Amino acid sequence: MAQQYIYQMQGLTKAFPGGKKVFENIWLSFYSDAKIGVVGVNGSGKSTLLKIMAGVDKEFNGEAKAADGVKMGYLEQEPHLDDQLNVWGNIISWCEEKKIFDRYNEVAAKLGEDYTDELMEEMTALQEKIDAADIWDIDSKIEMAADALRCPPNDWPVDNLSGGEKRRIALARLLLSKPDMLLLDEPTNHLDAESVAWLQHHLEAFPGCVILVTHDRYFLDQVTKWTLELDRGKGLPYEGNYSGWLEQKTKRIVQEQSESEARQRAMTRELEWVRSGAKARQAKSKARLAAYDEMVREQETSRLAQTTATIQIPPGPRLGNVVLEVENLEKAYGEKVLFKGLTFKLPPNGIVGVIGPNGAGKSTLFKLITGQETPDAGTFRVGETVKLAYVDQSRDALDPTKTVWQEISGGLDVLAVGKREINTRSYVGSFNFRG
Known part of the structure; x- marks a missing residue:
């Protein structure tokens, strides 16, 4: 029996305001069980492709549509949660199996109080659905997914959660909704190593189609069996993983x-x-x-089309013997202790990775180093010749009213990069920003 297509594109063409074409006359068909990694340089249209497939972006020419009856699931880079619901309420809000199970319990309780034939018929029908889907332990499965993705406690409100915490809740909600086709835009962002491993195994066992955009090359290699390259407006499929x-x-x-x-x-x-x-x-x-x-x-x-970014980091001033010295650092939020007795030194020219599970204090450590947070105890010593540069997760320092060139150049035609002076538009272009 021939494999069925779950989604098809016919002559898909997409252009942004100003005339820049992202896609030009793309014809593609997707198998119902395909695991596909989407690759391409920044600006090639990876996220735009997912938005079109999810039905979020409708401004295009040609056709892009799922087969009849296909249930789509989309994880965007900045997902939205319902602020009226707590963590648990958001996680289960898309889970039809949970709704069936809860209705079964509700009908069973009503039958205990007042027996009617109508309630008995409904309960029998619900029981058959639960048996067929094998969801008698649905609450346990939900708890397992929430725990694997390191979601916050169930009773927490979501309006004050970090962007990473919200993404993990949205990912758990999406996976539990059991769509036929998963569209995942950077799903491993804000996940620790154990959560990434759990997600990898989940997607490998997922019976439907997965379209995946991620910069995690190892994750791509393990999950995908097809690769779709977006290159100069074309969609080029390749049967095989990223390597x-x-x-x-x-x-x-x-x-x-x-x-x-x-x-x-x-x-x-x-x-x-x-x-x-x-x-x-x-x-x-x-x-x-x-x-x-x-x-x-x-x-x-x-x-x-020569879009390979050429990023040059000029050498900084000579570092002295002291770069960063931390001694007996302590930091806690309420009863949650992040650091106690933490002592370390960073060597000159060292390249250091900070690892740990979500909530271990990685971002807090950076905020302590940059002075955005103060330690409860202990000392920081930053070398006199050290100049700190910091990029945070939230990108709050960017002005949304400015263009990319204005934000980077400050309106200047020439910038000093190290000891060199370079044209700002050339510098911005080296990062593949155009226009």
Whole structure:
């Protein structure tokens, strides 16, 4: 029996205001049990693709639609919760199985008080659904998912939770809703290693289709069996995981470079011919001029598509012997102790990873180092030659009213990067920002 398509795109074309095309005439079909990783440079349209598939973005040409009766599940990068519900209420709000089980208990209680044939028939029907779905232990399954994803306590309100805590609740809610197709935009963000491992096993066993966007290459390798590359407006499917795709992509780049060099040599020859003043009125000359114009357009398209970011970090001032020294650090929030007796030194030129489960105090440690929080006890010593730079999770320091160039350049045409002065628009462009 042929595999069924769960979703199809026919001539999908998407352009942003200003005319920049993200997708151009994409034709794709998705199997009902496919596990697909979406890859591409920043700005290639990975999140936009998921928004279109989820029905959130409807501003496109062509067709993009799920098969009849398909239940879609979408995890966006900044999901929304119901502030009127607590943690538990949000987690179970999309879980139809929980609603069936709760209704069964409600009907059973009513039958104990006042027996009616109608209630008995409803209870029998509900029992058959529970048996068929094997959800007599649904509360235990929900608790297991919430615990695996490190969700906050069930009775906590959600309006004051961090962005990471809200994402974990939204992910638990989504998985428990049991959709036919999962669209996951950076699902491993804000998950610790154990939670990522649990999610990996869950997705491997998931019977439906998974479309996954993540920068976690190991996670991609373990979960996906297909890779969809978004490149210059096209959707290029590859049967295999991320490592397999990367190997063939490397070979393709070498081939494209060879073709580009050959095209450049041909353009040089044609340019010499054009400058020689050949009679353009002749049919052959007109055709040759048209071919030259086409090569110019291809070369320009190829040039604009060189989207690999070139990020250069200039060397800073010479560091002294003291970079950061912490001694007997203590920090607690109420009864929850994060650090006690923490002592360490950072070496010059050291590259240090901070690991630990959610809630262990990783972000708090950064806030202590940068002076945004004060320790309960202990001392910090930052070297005199050390200049701190800090990027937080919330991006609150960014001004949403400014363009990317204005935010980075401060309106200046030239920036000092280390000991060099560079054009700000070139600098912004090196991070693949355009426009």
